[in-house]
Amino acid sequence: MxxxxxxxxxxASGRHVHLSEADLKTLFGPEAEIRPKRVLGADGKGDFLSDLKVEVVGPEGKSFSCSVLGPARRETQVEVSYTEGRMIGAVPPLGDSGKLEGTMPVCLRGPYGSVKLTRGMFVARxxxxxxxxxxxxxxxxxxxxxxxxxxxxxxxxxxxxxxxxxxxxxxxxxxxxxxxxxxxxxxxxxxxxxxxxxxxx
The missing domain is CATH 2.40.40.20 (Barwin-like endoglucanases)
Known part of the structure; x- marks a missing residue:
């Protein structure tokens, strides 16, 4: 049949970061907000691209700039491709958005401060x-x-x-x-x- x-x-979904409110304040300051720059998705609902960017730092100290998507999440997560992971000396596991058990530690740097995550970086299924x-x-x-x-x-x-x-x-x-x-x-x-x-x- x-x-x-x-x-x-x-x-195509490029590398991006979803920040928690607490990590947003640490990286960008106590008054920081995630404001929409462009709505994402075919239905015009849900996530949006902001004008904020963070540095994603791998285990060898290599880094790249990464866009921040909104709205804020309960827990910070970093979604990259395998090629992008290797650019910073990392091989992240496959994962699903919002399910962070078993994902990779990573450091984020912003203009105001930095955050060391014990988990959160993965390649999205x-x-x-x-x-x-x-x-x-x-x-x-x-x-x-x-x-x-x-x-x-x-x-x-x-x-x-x-x-x-x-x-x-x-x-x-x-x-x-x-x-x-x-x-x-x-x-x-x-x-x-x-x-x-x-x-x-």
């Missing part, structure tokens, strides 16, 4: 924010694995794309996949912005 597929948007209607069309539920098929110059299929399906009352209207830039470049997605999603095996 032929697999059912839905067309989804595909976004590829995932799709799937509307309830699209989830029903391909027969998946929240946290089910999906397959993402990319056409074009470098055809690629990504397996193990985790479905994030919100309740209907959230009102999500557009399904979109989040890949990091290692994955994005591997299939030449700079030439297009979409793919086909189906239920994984």
């Amino acid at each position: 032929e697999k059912k597929e839905v067309k989804v948007l595909v976004h 590829r995932h799709v924010h799937l509307t309830p209607d699209d989830a029903e069309r391909i027969g998946v539920k929240n946290n089910d694995p999906c397959d993402l098929r990319i056409e074009g110059a470098r055809p690629t299929t990504f397996h193990g794309v985790i479905a994030k399906v919100p309740p209907r009352e959230v009102g999500m209207e557009v399904s979109d996949v989040h890949l990091d830039y290692d994955e994005w470049n591997a299939c030449a997605l700079f030439q297009q912005d979409g793919g086909w999603l189906s239920r994984g095996e």
